[in-house]
Amino acid sequence: MNELLTGWWQYEFMRNAFLAVVLIMPLFTMLGTMVVSNGMAFFSDALGHSSLTGVGVGIILGMSEYRPTMIAFAIVFALMMNRIRNSRLTSTDTVIGVFSSCGVALGLVLLSRGGSFSRYQSLLIGDILSITKGEIVVLAITLVVVFALWLICFNSFNAISINPSLAKTKGIPVRLLDDLLVVIIAVVVMMAIHWVGLLLINAMLILPAAAARQVARSTRSYLILTLIFGLFSGLLGLWFSFLNSFAATGPMIVLIAGILFFATFTLRDSKQ
Amino acid sequence: MASCGMHCLKIQHISVTIGENVLLRDINMHAHCGELTAVIGRNGAGKSTLLKAILGEITHAGKVEFSGHDGVPVKRLRIGYVPQSLSVDSGTPATVYDMLVSFTSSYPVFLPRRPKTVRMLREHLASFNAAPLLNKKLGQLSGGELQRVLLAAATLPKPDLLLLDEPVSGVDHAGLQLFYRILGNLKETCDMAIVLVSHDLDFVRRYADHVLLLDRGVQTLGTPNQVFASETFRRAFPAE
Numbered sequence: 001m002n003e004l005l006t007g008w009w010q011y012e013f014m015r016n017a018f019l020a021v022v023l024i025m026p027l028f029t030m031l032g033t034m035v036v037s038n039g040m041a042f043f044s045d046a047l048g049h050s051s052l053t054g055v056g057v058g059i060i061l062g063m064s065e066y067r068p069t070m071i072a073f074a075i076v077f078a079l080m081m082n083r084i085r086n087s088r089l090t091s092t093d094t095v096i097g098v099f100s101s102c103g104v105a106l107g108l109v110l111l112s113r114g115g116s117f118s119r120y121q122s123l124l125i126g127d128i129l130s131i132t133k134g135e136i137v138v139l140a141i142t143l144v145v146v147f148a149l150w151l152i153c154f155n156s157f158n159a160i161s162i163n164p165s166l167a168k169t170k171g172i173p174v175r176l177l178d179d180l181l182v183v184i185i186a187v188v189v190m191m192a193i194h195w196v197g198l199l200l201i202n203a204m205l206i207l208p209a210a211a212a213r214q215v216a217r218s219t220r221s222y223l224i225l226t227l228i229f230g231l232f233s234g235l236l237g238l239w240f241s242f243l244n245s246f247a248a249t250g251p252m253i254v255l256i257a258g259i260l261f262f263a264t265f266t267l268r269d270s271k272q
Numbered sequence: 273m274a275s276c277g278m279h280c281l282k283i284q285h286i287s288v289t290i291g292e293n294v295l296l297r298d299i300n301m302h303a304h305c306g307e308l309t310a311v312i313g314r315n316g317a318g319k320s321t322l323l324k325a326i327l328g329e330i331t332h333a334g335k336v337e338f339s340g341h342d343g344v345p346v347k348r349l350r351i352g353y354v355p356q357s358l359s360v361d362s363g364t365p366a367t368v369y370d371m372l373v374s375f376t377s378s379y380p381v382f383l384p385r386r387p388k389t390v391r392m393l394r395e396h397l398a399s400f401n402a403a404p405l406l407n408k409k410l411g412q413l414s415g416g417e418l419q420r421v422l423l424a425a426a427t428l429p430k431p432d433l434l435l436l437d438e439p440v441s442g443v444d445h446a447g448l449q450l451f452y453r454i455l456g457n458l459k460e461t462c463d464m465a466i467v468l469v470s471h472d473l474d475f476v477r478r479y480a481d482h483v484l485l486l487d488r489g490v491q492t493l494g495t496p497n498q499v500f501a502s503e504t505f506r507r508a509f510p511a512e
Contacts, residue, residue: 037360037364037366039361150380151380152378154380154381154382155373155374155375155377155378155379155380155381156374158366158370158374158381159371159374159375161359161360162358162359162360162366162371162374162375162410163355163358163359164359165324165327165329165353165355166353166355166375166422166425166426167375168327168328168329169327169351169352169353169426169431170375170376212365213363213364213365214363216365217365217367217409218365218366218367218369218370218407218409219365219366219367219370219374219381219382220370220381220382220383220384221365222365223382224382
């Protein structure tokens with residue numbers, strides 16, 4: 001029994017993954033709550049898909065480390081999507097759908113040249129158990145930077161999501177902060193995609209927040225509950241993965257977060 | 273503080289064109305502090321577009337200027353704006369406290385509340401018959417409650433110019449009456465010009481000092497009696 005509970009700690013990659021979950025979940029809490037509040041779930045999903053193109057561009061440029069090009073491409077992609085989204089020339093979900101599918105298509109074309117796509121399949125599923133100590137340090141720094149930005153900008157982000165026109169009359173630079181938010185989302189999603197995988201990163205980003213939103217009674221409790229749900233599903237998912245011969249951790253985490261969502265949904269429904 | 277009547281919003285030759293569609297044509301209007309100017313007109317007459325032009329949210333020709341006591345234009349105009357509705361859905365966890373703090377303070381709303389801020393907000397909301405709503409979620413407010421809370425948000429801090437876009441529906445008669453009473457009180461006691469887009473002609477007749485009847489261009493501008501007696505008003509509202 002003891003072995004089941006603590007056995008995972010003897011593996012260094014499990015200890016690293018534990019630290020990664022503890023660092024990623026607060027990051028995803030800050031971004032996920034904003035993504036859900038602003039109705040940007042489809043947006044962040046499309047952003048995840050653009051990572052394929054980012055990697056493809058990196059390879060064309062002959063770079064051995066593709067993460068910088070992936071992040072740079074995602075920032076450009078996010079800002080372009082935001083511009084068109086805000087121009088209101090066409091419906092938002094259509095624009096995002098077009099961007100998403102074009103991003104995937106271009107990425108697949110670039111990566112499958114010479115029949116070599118199988119080398120990049122890890123991008124689809126990700127592997128949190130592969131995280132290194134150096135990457136954990138980068139994650140920790142990212143968490144500190146994003147938290148500092150949240151301390152400064154959260155109220156303005158929140159005000160914009162409540163009513164942008166009203167926010168503007170209060171002197172909040174709506175356009176600038178809107179762009180800043182999508183850039184932060186782009187950077188964090190691209191950093192985490194390697195460990196979580198593009199198929200599931202959006203689920204991990206939005207599910208804890210979506211679950212918390214059903215039962216939260218204020219913005220503060222929304223963030224706290226999202227963090228608790230995120231850490232709970234992250235750590236439990238990691239442990240279940242260990243118990244099941246290291247079955248894919250990301251999907252395990254998403255499954256638990258999904259169960260939490262349906263549980264809170266039922267709870268809210270029974271209260272009403 | 274009573275109004276001085278010297279502050280003035282000057283709307284000069286405002287026109288808004290999108291593609292080939294003329295939404296507003298050469299609008300000229302003045303609104304003084306201590307006065308309530310109501311903008312009325314049929315659906316699609318350009319009422320909300322005019323507010324957007326004043327807010328600077330839409331590209332327009334012409335000038336929007338606000339001058340102070342000495343007639344010199346105010347550089348940093350403080351606008352209080354009451355939108356028709358919010359962008360959030362009914363499931364939002366944001367409370368009235370969260371909204372007010374997000375709009376008016378840099379102290380992060382997710383940190384523990386500061387008693388001083390809570391006290392100040394309660395006192396401010398009390399002037400709008402809304403003090404008990406502080407901890408209520410935005411999605412749980414009735415139409416009338418939301419309107420009063422939005423008015424409280426728009427007047428924190430006190431603006432030079434208050435712009436209101438009244439909701440087309442969702443506020444019952446008693447709620448509307450209370451809202452107009454509070455607005456009348458603001459007009460009497462605060463030094464601000466008020467421009468209101470309204471759909472309730474009875475209230476406009478009773479509370480407005482000036483009325484602008486709009487139909488892409490200015491149809492009639494004057495006191496409520498002048499406007500309501502005009503031929504253009506009868507054409508715009510044949511049922512009234």
